[in-house]
Amino acid sequence: MDEQARIMQTLGGVTLAGHTVQGGMAVPPPHGHDGSDGKQDIGDILHQIMTITDQSLDEAQAKKHGLNCHRMKPALFSVLCEIKEKTGLSIRGAQEEDPPDPQLMRLDNMLLAEGVAGPEKGSGSAAVAAAATASGSPPDNSIEHSDYRAKLSQIRQIYHTELEKYEQACNEFTTHVMNLLREQSRTRPISPKEIERMVSIIHRKFSSIQMQLKQSTCEAVMILRSRFLDARRKRRNFSKQATEILNEYFYSHLSNPYPSEEAKEELAKKCSITVSQVSNWFGNKRIRYKKNIGKFQEEANLYAAKTAVNAAHAVAAAVQNSQTNSPTTPNSGFQMKDEEFNLDSADNKNTLLTSMFTGSSGSFNLPNSGNMFMSMQNPNGDSYQGAQVGANVQSQVDTLRHVISQTAGYNDDLGGNSMYSPRGLDANGVWQDAMTPSSVISPTEGPGSVHSDTSN
DNA sequence: CTCGATGATTCTGT
DNA sequence: ACAGAATCATCGAG
Numbered sequence: 488m489d490e491q492a493r494i495m496q497t498l499g500g501v502t503l504a505g506h507t508v509q510g511g512m513a514v515p516p517p518h519g520h521d522g523s524d525g526k527q528d529i530g531d532i533l534h535q536i537m538t539i540t541d542q543s544l545d546e547a548q549a550k551k552h553g554l555n556c557h558r559m560k561p562a563l564f565s566v567l568c569e570i571k572e573k574t575g576l577s578i579r580g581a582q583e584e585d586p587p588d589p590q591l592m593r594l595d596n597m598l599l600a601e602g603v604a605g606p607e608k609g610s611g612s613a614a615v616a617a618a619a620t621a622s623g624s625p626p627d628n629s630i631e632h633s634d635y636r637a638k639l640s641q642i643r644q645i646y647h648t649e650l651e652k653y654e655q656a657c658n659e660f661t662t663h664v665m666n667l668l669r670e671q672s673r674t675r676p677i678s679p680k681e682i683e684r685m686v687s688i689i690h691r692k693f694s695s696i697q698m699q700l701k702q703s704t705c706e707a708v709m710i711l712r713s714r715f716l717d718a719r720r721k722r723r724n725f726s727k728q729a730t731e732i733l734n735e736y737f738y739s740h741l742s743n744p745y746p747s748e749e750a751k752e753e754l755a756k757k758c759s760i761t762v763s764q765v766s767n768w769f770g771n772k773r774i775r776y777k778k779n780i781g782k783f784q785e786e787a788n789l790y791a792a793k794t795a796v797n798a799a800h801a802v803a804a805a806v807q808n809s810q811t812n813s814p815t816t817p818n819s820g821f822q823m824k825d826e827e828f829n830l831d832s833a834d835n836k837n838t839l840l841t842s843m844f845t846g847s848s849g850s851f852n853l854p855n856s857g858n859m860f861m862s863m864q865n866p867n868g869d870s871y872q873g874a875q876v877g878a879n880v881q882s883q884v885d886t887l888r889h890v891i892s893q894t895a896g897y898n899d900d901l902g903g904n905s906m907y908s909p910r911g912l913d914a915n916g917v918w919q920d921a922m923t924p925s926s927v928i929s930p931t932e933g934p935g936s937v938h939s940d941t942s943n
Numbered sequence: 944c945t946c947g948a949t950g951a952t953t954c955t956g957t
Numbered sequence: 958a959c960a961g962a963a964t965c966a967t968c969g970a971g
Contacts, residue, residue, distance in 0.1 A: 767951060
């Protein structure tokens, strides 16, 4: 266009870097033509070159051949070389070695991190699933995991196939273009640098296609991730054991069912769930309990019984321990408990222990009366399993009462509360905060504490 | 398929 | 930031 016009003008008229076209040719006319004839000749040739695109292929081919054999060809060729040398430099300088695209780098990093790009991780999904099972994760979880892995490796496979295709196509095209350029270099000046540049242009084009591939692969991975790892989509019920542990804690802290951060961590560890899951569970439990206390009555009874049984077992063990260890210090077993209860006043101790055996309004509502076990029935009239265990434990509770009366001389009045009654909520439906479980019952939630005893 | 249970999320108030 | 409340989405028994 402009460049061509300029070249035309230069060729047609003035001077060409050392080749004086006007007046005298640097290339001597082979057949004794004079200067004006040569000028005319060049004009013809240029005209033919410029109009070659307007001609049919055959015609052009013939013309091309004619030009190739033309006596002026070597001269024109060297002129074209010079022009190219001059104009080509400016083009070359413009686009050198572009820096690596940050977006491409991001995509590469992500694909690498996801195991789509780069070396194959492990030896396939089976190995991953096996590893997951071996490390103790739940089986259904590992199935999900392997499913995810399988889908991921599918994506990986497609990605690599496509990538290979692109690379192959790129190489083929590059070879084709290079051959074409070599072919053309016979008629027009093409330097190796130019070929190199052309190759890099081709590579750039193909890498932009590759980027699209990488982008869509990343999208696919993202979708897969959200499908498989979105907890809401794949809600799993907690294990029975976990629910029991949580319920035991809830019902034994009914007056203030707000586990401390430490307690949550402890529960999370015991239940093999996360702390936020524990928080969710307590959030849901509180609201649902409050909404329908009647519905949870049964459950509350059940867990109260369980808790009592466990406590009795623990106490019995403690009693045994105190008896065997040091008969002269009969209160050693309870000393330990006292420390864990974090009680420093006799008043508190009294309240606590009294409430333990009366089921009265103390916040520590762990054990109710031993009588409770015998009278606990569900609406169908069937006895709870806990009733049996409760009967067995009666003697232990008796022992406990005995020990208490001996050790501290506390009143072991067994009150008339024969049935568990929901406590903790006041008339306004607000949880009473008489004692903070996390600070009073078990500040550390460590093993051996009341909480730990009752929730295992 | 229905329906209650349940874990998670979102919105709102404090 | 946290709790309550409402709601969503899924599970699982029947």
